[in-house]
Amino acid sequence: MMKLKRMILSLGMILALVLLSACSGGTGSTDSTTKTGGSDKDIFKIGVLQLVTHDALDASYQGFVDGLKEAGLKENVDFVIDYQNAQGEQSNCQTIAAKFVNDKVDLILAIATPAAQAAANETKDIPILVTAVTDPADAKLVNSNEKPGTNVSGTSDLTPVKEQMELIKKIIPNAKKVALLYNSSEVNSAFQVNLAKEAAAELGLETVDATVSQSHEIQQVVESLVGKVDVIYSPTDNMIAAGMSTVALVANQAKIPVIVGEEGMVRNGGLATYGINYYDLGKLTATQAVDIIKNNAKPADMPIQYLSKFDLFINEDTMKAIDIKIPDEILKEAQIVKTVAE
């Protein structure tokens, strides 16, 4: 008998906890609209599913909200947002996506690939916008990036490889031979390198592959390039990014400019990059959302969008180290950074 009492007590405690948390956070803005369980057309319900708390992802969410507001939509009047963060646990993505479907939200914004896939797997009807996904077609979210054909559209955070190659031409006009430095086993790098080769061919640049398979090879590989190439390009490659200081050490001494895939690599000694601004990416996604809210547009016909404007980063320490003169009009639009002390 005692045992049973304890059991009931423990069950009660768990229930009480659930209720308690419900009260503490229970002012969630969507609650009032879910009364009938049907969709309420006066106020547009947006469920936001973010994979994890992270600077870039947070910025894209903020950009999305600001983008909606700039389009003249008012929060809690024209739209409500139910923001859910899976805290890096992918099982939560599925639970949250299921919640949005049960709540009958009008639009889901999924931030980062696993979040997008969980949402796309949960509903084939509710429009889904994704952001911070590199290649939605490769993630099987859309049939093709040009014409999704599914309930999913959104924006891609693909690195502007072509613009980065053009940057080489702008900064080092007489460059002829570019080394493409990357880790041969990273699929993402190989993908970017192919884009780089296409862009280089258009720009009349000759390319040489310089691949590493382990981080301790970086130094040797870069040394082998000295005297052979005019400039080194490295995409957003995890291994090269981690070993960027080594790359810079050798290349800067040999006065070879290194154009890189992202801002962090510039801060570790790379010369320059064009990078994605996630806040702008979120705003771009908001324009698609506005199209869905106001014009009842269908994601199936909305191509995946890419940013057309990027942030230029230049490292002034590297600039001095390799004695390079960068035209003033380029410096003016750039954010000048210094090498971070290790």
Add this chain to the structure above:
Amino acid sequence: MGILPILLSIQSAVSQGILWGIMTLGVYISYKILDYADLTVEGSFALGGAVTAVLIINGWSPMLSLFVALLLGMVAGMVTGFLNTKFKIPAILSGILSMIALYSINLSIMGKANIALLGKETIFTQAQKWFSMITDKSVLSLIIGSVFVIIIIAILYWFFGTELGSVIRATGNNEYMVRALGVNTDRMKIIGLFLSNGLVALSGGLIAQNQGYADVGMGTGTIVIGLASVIIGEVIFGRRFNFAYKLFSVVAGSVIYRIIIAAVLQMGLKTTNLKLFTAIIVAIALAIPAMKEKYSKPKLDI
């Protein structure tokens, strides 16, 4: 707030909980039967997902891919077992070593961080063809998950009733005594971890097929979910009846864990507090047995 969304969320939580329940059975074997807090599961869960996804996109049958996931998960468990028993590396540490090694291994298996299975043939899309009258996806997952759970529990019930299985259970209870009886307890531990991680990887494979993708980070938090589910199951259903009842209560614990998370989300808890909330649930569930003992003892003295 309407009752319908809550009921719907509970329905999908139950089907998710059943699939995760297979992982929980794995954690039950290592944590409860062997008394071994095995962190390998964070890696072997993602391993199962990775293997399944790669095989499916290479045209293997989804069922066969799950079998391979099970086998490779077992190998991962064996490695942890060897590190612990043969090289005397502490249990927690050998689990951590396998876990971090598996992160790299999973990445190389997949070749990239994420493989999508949306639109590919999985056991769920296959089942959809057989049971065309069931349109609700979560009901379908529930049926498939239940079939797996029943078969696995039947096998485990049989196995832990054999001489070998009983010795493994005894090893967890009192290793020294079992060793004194002339049994090689190292081997028992390895077999236990072998089974445990096989189940965890199988569950990872099922979840990957169910959620439509495998990701190198999908194992994050597995051990906490597993422990929480095992303990919730035990606290609520108690230690009664036979071994099969215990195994079912473990799966039920996993379902209840999912229901709690889903209900709490549905009621509007801020997800930033979700981890804190999970920690509180687990802490309460862990504390209850101790509290029970503390408060029931004086009554025995009277």
